Amino acid sequence: MRSVRSLSIGGVCIALGVVLPLLVHSLGIAPRIVLPIHYPVFLAGMLLDPVGAAIVGILSPALSMGLTGMPTPDQTLRMMGELAAYGFVVSLTLRLLGGFRYWTCLVALIIAMILGRIVHASLAMWLFGFHGWKIYAAMYLPGIPGMIAQFILIPPIAIRVRRALNLPVK
Numbered sequence: 001m002r003s004v005r006s007l008s009i010g011g012v013c014i015a016l017g018v019v020l021p022l023l024v025h026s027l028g029i030a031p032r033i034v035l036p037i038h039y040p041v042f043l044a045g046m047l048l049d050p051v052g053a054a055i056v057g058i059l060s061p062a063l064s065m066g067l068t069g070m071p072t073p074d075q076t077l078r079m080m081g082e083l084a085a086y087g088f089v090v091s092l093t094l095r096l097l098g099g100f101r102y103w104t105c106l107v108a109l110i111i112a113m114i115l116g117r118i119v120h121a122s123l124a125m126w127l128f129g130f131h132g133w134k135i136y137a138a139m140y141l142p143g144i145p146g147m148i149a150q151f152i153l154i155p156p157i158a159i160r161v162r163r164a165l166n167l168p169v170k
Helices: 004-026 038-047 050-068 073-096 102-128 133-164
Strands: none
Touching: 004 038, 004 050, 038 050, 038 073, 038 102, 038 133, 050 073, 073 102, 102 133
16 A cells, blocks of 8 residues: 555646646747656656656646646657656666665666657557657657756755655765
8 A cells, every 4th residue: 555645745746747737838838848747757756666656657648638638649648658667767767776866866867768768659659650760859859958957957856855755865
């Protein structure tokens, strides 16, 4: 049985996964550049066990689509796999590297970003057929600024949240 703390953290991360894209849209910023739904999933990976973080990754785009109509249904299916991979891989990598440290956080983000995008491209090919790698490269290139921002913002945010929750930080 999951603890109340884990369920609460997961719920807050899912809520952020719905609210942050709305905020980005309302400011007129293209979400493909900022990648707002990724932040709470990566944070969940740094706060929860791998399964809990993967569940956040699955539910965030699904609930966002159901409540706001964003992302579109075809994007949602791909994003559910991609974000589940992000949460699962970040959490698992941190555990395999011996705990939460700043450098393990960065390594976990790099590995998760690579594997999550492989899952996303694989789902796109499975659902819609292979259309050449140039199309998949074009899907990911606009997100490079968002990825850079994630490397800068997520580790310090995760460190502060972990300390506030009395979770170990080395």
